[in-house]
Amino acid sequence: MWLTWVGSFFLAICAIWLVNRLHHVYFTLREFPTVGPSGFFGSYWAIKIWLSEPDTLLNEGYQKYPNALFKIYTQDGWTLFTSGEARLAEMRAAPDRDLSFVEHINEAFQLEVTMGPGVARDMFGRNAANVMNTVTRNLPLYFEDVRDEVNKACRDNFQTGEDWVSIPVLPATARIVSRGANRMFLGPELGRNIEFTDLMVAFTREAIVVGILLRTLPEFIRPIIAKLINRTESYYKWARPHLESMLAHRLEQEEKFGKDWDGKPNDYISWLLATNCQATTVRDLVFRVLGVNLPAIQTTSNSLGHSVFDLAQNPEYVEILREEIEAVVAQDGWSRESLQKMVKLDSFAKESQRLWGIAPGNSGRRAMKQFTFSNGQTVPAGQDIMVTTQAIHLDEGNYPGAREFRPFRWAELRSRDEKSVVYDFVTPSKTFAAFGVPSRHTCPGRFFASMLIKQALAYLVLNYDMKLEGADRPKNLMLGSVMGPHPTAPVLFRKRQAKT
Template identity: 25%
Template sequence: MYFSFETIQTFVVGFIVVYVIHWIKKPRLSENEPPMVPYKIPIIGHTIDFVFNADTFFSKCRKHYGDTFNLYVFSQVITIAGSEASQEIFKASDSFSLNEAVKDILPLHHVLPRVNGFDGTQHMAKMIREEITGNLSLYTGRMQEQLVISINKEIGDCSDPKVITSGQKFFSKIIARPMANIIVGEEISKHEDVVNTFANIAKGLGIFLVLPPFLSFIHPKIHQQVVTLPIRFGWNPIRKDINTLKNYLRPVLEKRLKDKEILGDKYKPPLDIIEFYLNEPGYGAKVITDEYLSYICEVLAQLIFGSVHTTARHIAGALYDFAGRPELWDDIYEEQAKIDKECNGVLAIEHVDRMVKLDSFMRESIRTFGDVAGIIHRCMEDSYTFKNNTTIPKDRIVYIYLNDSYYNKVYGPEPRSFQPYYGLNNKIPATKIDKNYYAFGAGKHACPGRFLAINEIKICMHKLILNYHIKTESGKINEKRYVGPFVLPPSTGIVFEDRKK
C-alpha cells in the first residue's frame, strides 16, 4: 500500500497534536489520592460510562476500588465518595461547599446576580425552619385546598380514562399552586399567571441541569462561560416571570407597609413568606422601590426553584411507582379512605401524620427513585484527608455515591427490590435522614424543606388515590430515565380513571 508524503505528514502532525492534547489534559493527581479507575481512551476518560452507564459502572468501581475512587470525566478528575466517606463530608461542613460546587452546573449567580445564586441559602434555611416548618399545621389546610384546585384543573373529570404523559413538567404545574399560596400569599396566588410563573421558573432554571458540559474537554470554565454567554449579553430565562412577580407584588407590599403604619400593633400579618421577608432585617423595606422588587423577586426565585422542581420530581416518581404496582393499590387506598372518613374530607396535620403506609411508600419511592450520585461538594481546604487515609486537593469536586447508601445490606439480601413498608416496619418516617438515606442531604445542611415537601406529596397522593384508579399505560413498572448519574421520571403515560363513588 502506497502512502504519499502529504499523507504521512498529516498523520505525523495529527499524532503530535493528539499527543500534546493528551499530555496537557492528562489527569494530575496529588500524593495519596483515592485510586484512579483505569480508562482506555485518552482525554475522554470515563465520560462515556459516566453519562450513559453510571449505575452499573459506579457499582463495579465500588466493588474493585473501595469506598472512594477517582474518575476522569469531561477532562477533569472527580472523586466519588461512598457511604463511609459521605458521612465525613456531611460532617465536615467547613471543609466542603455544596454551593460552590453547584455553581459549575447551575450558574444561578449569573441569572440572579443580586443574590449571587444560592449564596443566601443559609438564611433561607433559617426562614424555612421558622416560618414554614414551624407553621406547617397552619399551612396544611391551604395546601389541601390549592392541590384540589390544581388536580381538578390539570386532571379533572376522568369518567373516560385519561392519559397523562408529561411527567415532571406536568406535576410542576400542580405543585406550583400551593407553593405560590405559601410564598406570595393567598391574594396574589389567585392569579393564574402567577401560578404559571412558579412552574416556569422551575422549568427555566432547570434547563442548566440537562446541558452536558462537553466544552469542559477544553477547560472546565469554558462550559460555564459559553452556557452563560447569552445571559451576560442580556438574555435571562426567567426575566418575564420575574417581571410578572414584580407587577403583582408591588401593590400588595405597598398596602401592607401602609397598613402597618396606620394600624400599628393592631396590624395582623398575613401568613406567607413575603410577609416574613418584609419584616426580616436585611430583606425588609420601608419603601417599595424597583431595585427592592428586583432583589426580593430573585430571593423568591431561589425558593421557588428549590421547592417546585424537587417536589414535582418526587411526586412524579411516587406516582409512577404506585401506578405500576397493582399489588399495593387496595392496601394504600383503604388507608386513605379511612382517614378521609375520619376527617370528613378536610385534612389536618394529625391526619397527614396518620398516613403511615403512604409515608412508608413515599420513603421507598424516594430511595429507589434516587440519583445514582449527586449532592456534589467542592473541597475548600488546601487538602482533605479521609479516615481511610486518602487525600484530595483543594477545589476537587466530590460526588456523594447515593446508591452506595440506598442499596446496602441494611435493606436485606435484595436491596434493589421495592420494599413499600420498610419505613413502617422499622419506624422510620420519610423525613428522617440517616446514613442509609441521604435523599435530603445530611448534617447541618440537610434540607429543611423536607417536612413541607413530604406532607405536600402525601396530601396530593391522598387526593389522587381517593379520586382515581391510577395505572401505567403499559401495565408495567416503567423504567426511570438517566442523565448521567441523575434520575428523571419516565416519560411514558399514566392512566387516570374516576373511582365510582
C-alpha cells in the first residue's frame, strides 16, 4: 500500500514539475527576443552552450540587440541581459526598491539559504559600502601591513631556487589574497594564521559551488537540499575558535562603553559594528567574517591569477615592469602613493582583467516589482537582469584589437592626459565594467583589491622569472556565470636571474 502511495506522490511531483517547466519555457518572458536554442528540448541544449561557451551567446545577443534586453536559457531558467547605454543608465538610476543589487547577489549565491537572513545586506548592501569606504580611507595607514603580509605570502607560496619549479597558480594566489585581506580586516594574528586563512579560502570555494547548485533547483526544495550539501555551519564551527574570544570582548566593550571606547581597534569588526548591521552576537559576527572573505578572496585571487598567467605568457614585458617599479621605488620608496605611480603595472593589471574578466555578465539587478524600461520592455517581479560585461570588453568599437592582450593599452591612453583617472585600474566606465557599471553599487572594495593585486605583482616581478609550462596558456575555467583561471594549472618559477 505504501509503495502505491509513494509512487502516486512521485508521479504527482513529476507532473507538477513538467507543467511548471513547460509554462516557464514557453510562456515566461515571451516578449523578449531569445538568443540561443529554445523550446522544451532546445532549452537543455541552450544550458549546455551557456555552461561551456557563455561568451558565444552573449556576443550574439550584444550584436543583435544593442539597445534592448534579450533572454538566454541558463541553468537558472530564463535570464535577461542588456548592454545598451540607455538601458544601463536606467538600471543605474533605478532605486533599490525597484531593481535590487543586494537581492540579485542573494539569489546568485543563495546567501539566505546557506548563511541565514541579514548576511547578504551586511555583505553587499549599504552597510558593506560603508565598511569598504572605511577600508579605502585606511589604505594608506595599512599599506605597510598589507605589503608585509603579501610579500611574506608570496615567499611562502612561491618557494624557488635557481632551477625552474612548477607551482599551481590559483591555489597560491588564493592563499596570498586571503592572508593580505585578513591581515587588514582582522590584524596580524589572524592574517598570519595559516590554518585560519586557508579555512577562508576553502569556505569561499565551497560556498560558490553550493550557491550555484542550489539555484538550479526549485525554490521549495532548496532548504532541504541545503541541509545535505551546505557546510557553512561546519565552517562556522571551525572558524569560531579562532575568533570567539576577540569577538566576545568587542561585544562586551560595546555594551559597556558604547561604540567609542578607549583602545578600540581600527579593524573590520569595529567598522562593521559602527554601522546599523544586524550582527549582535558572536555567531552573527563569525558569519560576517566568513561573508566578507567571500567576495574579497574569490574575485581578487582570480584577477591576480590571470595577471600571473599573462606575465608567464609574455615574459618580454617583465623587464619593462621591473624598470618602472625600481625607478619609482628608488625615488619614492614603498607606499600606496608610489604604487599608484606605477602606471604600466596598473595598466597591465587592468588589461588582464578587461580581456579575461571576472564573469561573462555582472552588475546584476533583481526586479522587486514589475519594472518597465523606456523602450517599453517590461521586466516582471523576481526576474534577474545582467550586464553583458565580457561582450562590452571584447567589442572592437570600444577597444581596437579587443581580443589581443595589450598590457600598456591604458598607460598609453593615460600618457595623453596624465591628470585623467578614467584609465586607472579602479575606474569603471561604460566600456569597462569589471568592477560593475558606474553606479552606487560599483564594487566598493576595488581600491583595496587593486592595491593588493599590484603589490603582489610587483613582488613577483622583482623577485622571480616566470614562464608557461607548455606552449599555450592554460584554458580558463568557464561554467556559465562562473569564470576564472584554470584552477590547477601551474606556471614555472625560479629566482630572478641577473641579465646576461
